[in-house]
Amino acid sequence: MIVSYKYRAYPDAITEGRLNTALDTCRWLYNKLLEECHTAQENGSTPTMRGTQARIVTLKDENPALKDVYSKVLQMVNYTLWSNIRALSQTKKNGRKIGKLRFKSASRYRTLNYNQSGFKIDSEQSTIAFSKIGTIPFSMHRPYVGTVKGILITRSGDNWYVILQAEQGVSEPKKEGRSVGIDVGLTSFVVDSDGTAIENPRFFEQSQRKIKKFQRSVARKKRFSKNWMKATAKLEKAYDHITNQRRDFLHKLSRRYVDGYATICVEDLNIKYLKENGKSTGLRRNIHDASWGRFLAFLSYKAESAGTEFIRVDPRDTTQMCSNCGSIVKKTLADRVHNCPYCGFVADRDYNAAVNIHRVGMEQPLEPVERIPLHHISVMQVLSMKQEAPPFRAG
Numbered sequence: 169m170i171v172s173y174k175y176r177a178y179p180d181a182i183t184e185g186r187l188n189t190a191l192d193t194c195r196w197l198y199n200k201l202l203e204e205c206h207t208a209q210e211n212g213s214t215p216t217m218r219g220t221q222a223r224i225v226t227l228k229d230e231n232p233a234l235k236d237v238y239s240k241v242l243q244m245v246n247y248t249l250w251s252n253i254r255a256l257s258q259t260k261k262n263g264r265k266i267g268k269l270r271f272k273s274a275s276r277y278r279t280l281n282y283n284q285s286g287f288k289i290d291s292e293q294s295t296i297a298f299s300k301i302g303t304i305p306f307s308m309h310r311p312y313v314g315t316v317k318g319i320l321i322t323r324s325g326d327n328w329y330v331i332l333q334a335e336q337g338v339s340e341p342k343k344e345g346r347s348v349g350i351d352v353g354l355t356s357f358v359v360d361s362d363g364t365a366i367e368n369p370r371f372f373e374q375s376q377r378k379i380k381k382f383q384r385s386v387a388r389k390k391r392f393s394k395n396w397m398k399a400t401a402k403l404e405k406a407y408d409h410i411t412n413q414r415r416d417f418l419h420k421l422s423r424r425y426v427d428g429y430a431t432i433c434v435e436d437l438n439i440k441y442l443k444e445n446g447k448s449t450g451l452r453r454n455i456h457d458a459s460w461g462r463f464l465a466f467l468s469y470k471a472e473s474a475g476t477e478f479i480r481v482d483p484r485d486t487t488q489m490c491s492n493c494g495s496i497v498k499k500t501l502a503d504r505v506h507n508c509p510y511c512g513f514v515a516d517r518d519y520n521a522a523v524n525i526h527r528v529g530m531e532q533p534l535e536p537v538e539r540i541p542l543h544h545i546s547v548m549q550v551l552s553m554k555q556e557a558p559p560f561r562a563g
């Protein structure tokens with residue numbers, strides 16, 4: 169089964185120039201091949217897909233720009249042309265009166281088709297390197313699942329999108345072992361159903377004084393002067409440091425869960441965001457959400473290549489429900505403790521939620537919950553976990 173995932177893409181100016189040039193070249197090829205098909209028909213011969221395919225090679229002398237487009241992409245232009253020709257002749261067979269296939273104008277030719285090869289996805293950096301185009305960052309708001317068989321790059325007005333076509337249903341054999349539910353913590357980064365609480369990293373907050381200092385230093389300098397460049401470089405280095413620390417933290421933490429469990433249950437972020445839409449969010453909340461989204465992306469792809477099952481559950485009532493007796497115990501964001509008036513169960517609110525997430529994900533019935541104190545793991549402890557080997561990713 170092929171499933172498409174569409175993401176916004178952000179090519180820089182140079183890459184965008186190459187994309188537009190490649191689109192122009194592909195459109196030229198499309199129209200050229202179509203024109204030659206028309207001419208061939210008028211002369212009484214029957215053009216073939218294989219014939220136009222072979223023609224691409226000789227056309228490269230006529231239009232050297234073709235050499236700047238990845239060869240598979242050119243092949244897909246021919247493929248698209250022929251699916252349009254077939255679709256048209258099918259419509260004619262069905263008795264509709266229709267003219268010839270039309271030439272494409274620039275506004276109607278907007279997609280480059282990378283099929284099977286010519287691209288390399290970096291899930292961690294959220295970038296794709298395209299042969300003959302360059303590296304394009306994209307926003308993976310929702311991680312894709314499966315093996316990517318092809319990527320479309322498409323322009324819509326001023327915006328660019330990548331559409332990943334992923335084949336699903338093929339993955340590593342599932343491993344046996346323990347399962348866990350993980351909840352986004354309010355004070356902790358995550359709390360899981362085994363009672364582990366991971367400290368919330370505050371890399372940004374911790375480095376804020378340093379960053380403010382560098383920012384002031386940049387502001388005092390004359391723009392584009394030598395000293396301004398130096399100060400800017402320092403500021404960028406400080407930002408990079410935060411980014412690297414955070415990535416390192418997320419990698420090691422996700423590795424810990426994927427190595428330790430056969431099944432991981434989390435809340436479905438998409439549903440959660442839909443439901444919480446419109447509620448106030450602060451800067452810290454945004455940073456935290458971004459980290460959490462990335463953590464899930466890391467978990468999801470690491471799980472897939474390790475044969476760990478990754479289950480997303482509907483977040484409805486996971487916080488409010490008592491994990492011990494199933495009663496709804498209303499709480500606000502300020503309530504740190506779940507205190508059930510019906511059965512007397514008292515627990516950290518996030519631990520209670522994690523147990524619910526685990527139970528829903530594993531489709532287990534309610535049963536008495538073990539009353540355990542939370543086991544705290546610090547950011548430093550996570551960072552000192554062993555460095556993982558780079559994961560193997562096909563595609």
Ligand SMILES: [Zn+2]
Binds near residue numbers: 494509510511513
């Ligand atoms: Zn209860």
